[in-house]
Amino acid sequence: MLQNMFEEKRSILEPAGALALAGAEAYCKYYGIKGGNIVAITSGANMNFDRLRLVTELADVGRQREAVLATLLPEEPGSFKQFCEMVGHMNITEFKYRYNPHKEKALVLYSVGLHTVLELSAMVERMESSQLTTLNLTNDDLVKDHLRHLMGGRSHVENELLCRFVFPERPGTLMKFLDTFSPRWNISLFHYRGQGEAGANVLVGIQVPETEMTEFKRRADALGYEYAVETSNKAYLLLMH
Structure with missing residues (x-):
């Protein structure tokens, strides 16, 4: 989710903030929702360069890329x-x-x-x-x-x-x-x-x-x-x- 948000909006979220997006995506898939407006509350205040390095290292593995x-x-x-x-x-x-x-x-x-x-x-x-x-x-x-x-x-x-x-x-x-x-x-x-x-x-x-x-x-x-x-x-x- 962090990588998706960055690639689409050039915004960087913290892991907890990205969890809201992951939950919204899972909700839509589970109930077959397409084309609707879904709101998720996100944040990025707890992201720093040390954590960002770890996120980028693990992102491709986590997404099976x-x-x-x-x-x-x-x-x-x-x-x-x-x-x-x-x-x-x-x-x-x-x-x-x-x-x-x-x-x-x-x-x-x-x-x-x-x-x-x-x-x-x-x-x-x-x-x-x-x-x-x-x-x-x-x-x-x-x-x-x-x-x-x-x-x-x-x-x-x-x-x-x-x-x-x-x-x-x-x-x-x-x-x-x-x-x-x-x-x-x-x-x-x-x-x-x-x-x-x-x-x-x-x-x-x-x-x-x-x-x-x-x-x-x-x-x-x-x-x-x-x-x-x-x-x-x-x-x-x-x-x-």
Whole structure:
């Protein structure tokens, strides 16, 4: 209801105020009322930026516009690219992956935008048919509130090059990126969260031997995406390496 009101009237309600609208809508559906004038008392005084951030995070999930999933991938070069091909035309709104050289399977936590429940079922079937075990975590509050923010952690990855790329927010940009670097080099880290802007900030780890840095730079420049190397960043060395 908060999202409906914002998109239609550009007004922001507090959750309690939006509850009145939800009740009015449920009342009309229950009694089959169409074309009538219904009055609901709403308010927005208790909305603040902290609460607004939570509301926007959960709105798409609550309206079944976004699904939160986890897929197990074999820890081998090219598996990340195969996974993205299995996702197909689905719009990835969030993606978190961290390579661990001591495990045979990698866990990818991601969110996809939905138009219908059927397209989600079809995507999960594609994953399962390719032996990529996939779990639907959309209704798990622990994942939505906490675990989605704790994915990854420290891992010593040989020859890891950390980069920030700005991906244009349009279809095909991820596959263009992967075609440029994979399977020549292994993707060891990937973090993305869609913000609805013209460009998406993506954090990527790529295993590039020192002897191949010239070739990497040539390909990265030819890709045409704005990027910066962050391997010497102190926060990265402390928290992720």
